[in-house]
Amino acid sequence: DTAVSQTPKYLVTQMGNDKSIKCEQNLGHDTMYWYKQDSKKFLKIMFSYNNKELIINETVPNRFSPKSPDKAHLNLHINSLELGDSAVYFCASSQGALVANGGYTFGSGTRLTVV
Amino acid sequence: KQEVTQIPAALSVPEGENLVLNCSFTDSAIYNLQWFRQDPGKGLTSLLLIQSSQREQTSGRLNASLDKSSGRSTLYIAASQPGDSATYLCAVIPVRAAGNKLTFGGGTRVLVKP
Numbered sequence: 001d002t003a004v005s006q007t008p009k010y011l012v013t014q015m016g017n018d019k020s021i022k023c024e025q026n027l028g029h030d031t032m033y034w035y036k037q038d039s040k041k042f043l044k045i046m047f048s049y050n051n052k053e054l055i056i057n058e059t060v061p062n063r064f065s066p067k068s069p070d071k072a073h074l075n076l077h078i079n080s081l082e083l084g085d086s087a088v089y090f091c092a093s094s095q096g097a098l099v100a101n102g103g104y105t106f107g108s109g110t111r112l113t114v115v
Numbered sequence: 116k117q118e119v120t121q122i123p124a125a126l127s128v129p130e131g132e133n134l135v136l137n138c139s140f141t142d143s144a145i146y147n148l149q150w151f152r153q154d155p156g157k158g159l160t161s162l163l164l165i166q167s168s169q170r171e172q173t174s175g176r177l178n179a180s181l182d183k184s185s186g187r188s189t190l191y192i193a194a195s196q197p198g199d200s201a202t203y204l205c206a207v208i209p210v211r212a213a214g215n216k217l218t219f220g221g222g223t224r225v226l227v228k229p
Contacts, residue, residue, distance in 0.1 A: 031215060041202070041222055048214040055214035090158065094215060103149045104206075104217060108158035 003027050004107040006091050012113045013081055021076045021110045023091030029105070030096055031055070032074035034066060037088040037109070046089075049074050081114045088112070117142045117209040121220035129228050134192035136223045138205035143183045146208040146215070150179050150190050153202045153222070162203075163190070195227045 004025045013019050025032060033056075034046040048056035049068045063079045078085060091107040118141045128134060138148070147166045151159040163172045163179040165188065171180045176193040192199055202224045206217040 033217075035217075043204070043206075043217075043219040045216050048216065050214070056216055058216075092217075103147065103161060103164040105161065106151075106159040111156075 003105050004091055004093055006089075006107040006110050008110060009108065010111050010113075012115065015081055015083060015114055017081050018077070018079045019081060019112070020078070021089055021091075021112075023074050023076070023107060025072055025091075025093040025105070027093055027105060028095070029093035030071055031094050032068065032071070033092045033094075033104075034074065034076050035090040035092060035106075037090060039087070043090070047074075047076075078112075081112075083114050086112055086114045117145075117207065117212065117218045119205060119207060119218050119220035121203075121205060121223050123223060124221065125224040125226075127226040127228065128195055130195060130197060132195055132227075134190075134195050134199065134225060134227075136190040136192075136203050136205075136225070138188040138190070138220055140186045140188075140207050140218075142209055142211065143186050144210040145183065146210055148179075148181055148188050148205060148207045149217070150177075150188075151204040151206065153204060155201075159204065195225075197227050197229050200225055200227050 006023045031050045033048045037043045046060045047066045052068045065077045068074045088109045090109045094104045149164045150162040165172045165181040178191045181188045202222045204222045206219040
């Protein structure tokens with residue numbers, strides 16, 4: 001069973017469109033994240049949700065809106081897509097205080113290409 | 116602000132050699148450090164997690180050490196195989212960061228030649 005699953009795996013769309021990426025985890029974790037990996041392969045956090053509550057919003061443009069309907073799901077909606085949004089987006093999850101447990105689990109990523 | 120650096124950025128070794136990958140971080144106040152592997156076009160696979168109170172972790176041919184005071188971690192891969200070719204990323208969770216945010220290094224791209 002896939003622990004953290006993202007859909008779609010690939011997304012090609014035109015500038016100005018609105019798109020969504022879905023993420024689900026079946027690990028029972030209470031915290032979920034979105035990370036962005038740019039063309040230089042650097043991974044940076046975008047958002048973090050704990051029990052459906054926004055914890056981190058790392059100066060991401062407000063065209064990006066995460067939505068967490070329950071603690072097992074964290075979706076990412078992007079409005080008015082721009083060329084610079086092209087990247088790989090990773091969903092991840094973890095359980096509470098990471099001091100005593102198994103760290104992060106990542107999904108396999110969604111490669112977004114804006115043309 | 117926590118910064119994580121991985122040197123070298125790329126490494127090529129013949130099969131059978133031991134791999135030594137370095138990771139350094141600027142703020143020693145961390146909860147833990149995690150090593151990941153990323154294959155081209157794929158997601159991140161967790162390799163080893165070292166809690167701040169630990170000095171090392173081992174899994175099969177992999178061994179990771181942590182020296183918090185000097186802000187360093189080293190990932191050793193014994194008897195490398197072509198299947199070890201991938202990008203290796205280290206990441207820390209800084210104590211001073213909200214929400215268990217992972218701060219990543221830029222990665223070391225490894226090529227093991229048969």
